[in-house]
Amino acid sequence: MTTQAERADQPEQPEQGDPGLFGPGSVTWRIHGDQSMALAGFRALSLQAVHPLVMAGFDDNTVWFEDMWGRLQRTGEWVGTVTYGTTREAERAGKILRSVHAALPPGVEPETGLAYKVDDPALLTWVHVTETESFLSTYRRCGGVLRPGDGDRYVDEMRESARLVGIDPSTVPASEADVEDYYADVRPQLHVTEVARRNTLKFMRPQMPRWVRVTTPARPAWAGLVTLGIAMLPPWARRLYGLPALPGSDALATLNGFALRRVLGTLPLVVSGNPMYGAALRRTRGLRAA
Incomplete structure (x- = not known):
């Protein structure tokens, strides 16, 4: 049987279909094409930041805050390509990402003194699991x-994404129960x-052109999305940030997420839709959904 990776290395073939x-027919297509993904991304980044070695690798090897909008765009393109691209496009994106990670130098987390490598499977697994769980949890709560x-099914499907970044799919959670067990082990x-605190504060107040800050609600809207993403974290993660467990806070966050999704759903698709999703639907027209 030919694997996905082997097909990607074969001579060019027509990709229609x-x-x-x-x-x-996948749950991944359904979730990743939803308006809740905007909020889910903020939740995932906030959760990933509570791992000291992952945060150190991010801080040592990124120019995020010098090119935040470009970095966010590239992250969105990665998710879109892996989700909706052809097999060849997804495999190529994974190959590029693995080569980038492999080229990054090792480092040392300053508070613990622990050494890290960005392509350490344990760190890549944390990023993968928090992303998967955040996308699923946010979609559900919204x-x-x-x-x-x-x-x-979604958690199991996303093991293909884990493979692309260089993780053995058999070592990552295959179900929601596996995700909870993983969190219990790593906590x-x-x-x-x-x-992490410094970068979270920077993330809440990103650099914006003066005309955007003055003439649009972009800054408070952005801060509101980041705040809501943090509010939708698991209680144990919010405690790590020192946030109080107020009565009804989870229900309020869920209600706000639901309302945000409804508002985004009223926007034209050219604003809120994913163009890669549309292209994939056209490419696969006629295929039978599961």
């Missing part, structure tokens, strides 16, 4: 439709470092 790594078993390693 290629479902890519997931296809139109009112996205999930049939029985869809959550487990003793987690805390919010000063680097």
Whole structure:
């Protein structure tokens, strides 16, 4: 049987009809094409930051705050290509990312003194799991439709994404219960470092052109999205940030997420839609959804 990776290395073939790594019947297509993904991204970044070694690798090897908008765009393009691109496009994106990670130098986390490598499978697994769980949790809490078993199916599907970044798919969670077990195992390693606090504050107040700050609600809207993303974190993660567990806070965050998704759903698709999703639908027209 030919694998996805082997097909990507074969001579060019017509790609019309290629479902890519997931296809139109997948839960991944449904979740990643939803308006809640904007909020889910903020939640994922906030959760990833509570791992000291992941945060150190981010801080030592990125120019995020000098080119934040470009970095966000490239991250969105990565998710879009892996989700909706052809098999060849997704495999090529994974190959490029793996080569970038492999070229980054090792470092040392300043507070713990622990050494790290960006392409350490343990650190890549943390990023993968927090991203997967954040996308699923946010979609669910914002009112996205999930049939029985869809959550487990999504976590299992996303192991293909783990493979692309260089993780053995058999070593990452394959179900929602596996995700909870993974979190329980890794939580003793987690805390919010000063680097994480500093970068979180920067992320809430990014650099914007003066005319944008003065004439648009972009800055308060951005801060509101980041704040809501943090509010939707698991209680144990919010405690790491030193946030109080106020009565009803989870329900309020869920209500606000639901309302945000409804508002985004009223915007024209040219604003809120994912163009890669549309291209994939056209490419796979006629394929039968599962």
